[in-house]
Amino acid sequence: MLAKLRSGAAWRQLIFESHLERTCLLVLLSQPGVADIWDQPPQITYRNQTGKRKAHTFDFLVTLDGGNRIAIAVKPGELVERNGFDREFALIRAQTAKQFADHALLVTDSSFSAAEVRNAELLHMFRQVEDAEADEAVQQVLRGMNCEMSLGQVVAATGLQGRAFRAGFKTIFDGVVFTDLSRSITESSMFSLLEAQ
Secondary structure: OEEOOOOOOOOEEOOOOOHHHHHHHHHHHOOOOEEEEEEOOOOEEEEOOOOOEEEEOOOEEEEEOOOOEEEEEEOOHHHHHHHOHHHHHHHHHHHOOOOOOOEEEEEOHHHOOHHHHHHHHHHHHHHOOOOHHHHHHHHHHHHOOOOOEEHHHHHHHHOOHHHHHHHHHHHHHOOOEEOOOOOOOOOOOEEEEHHHO
16 A cells, blocks of 8 residues: 655555555554554564463554554454454563553454544545645635534535545544544535634
């Protein structure tokens, strides 16, 4: 997957090994505090329940704006239950050196809602289209906004249709406006300015 992270100016390739890892990656890319993502970082070693030394490779190492790092393991929930990986992961988390990561997180398919995944998919697609004219037209409407408006109203005010929908959608994740992210973002999604929150 190609992505542009705030830690670098250029688009770069991020590797995933399963559909669930791709979903996790998309959701991570949609989070405002994520500055960098290292896919398939170096192995760490830990001792399992019997004391045997084992190796573990996290799927992603995420660096947040403040510098904190989160090591993320992605596993299907069914496999976690069947193999008791949550118990193994508790050992991995406890033994992960702070020099490697500040926190370790186990992500399963139940970690994301359908709306969160859909919004992340659309955001990733929309970020690949640069359209300064539509961005500026949406910003101009938002600057004049003095009450809640739907994304559809913002789009209509610009006259740029789908181009403005993409630009308006991105403003949510750029921290310009607030909307309910527990639902799929559509033209009926209501926008309010962040300072009104």
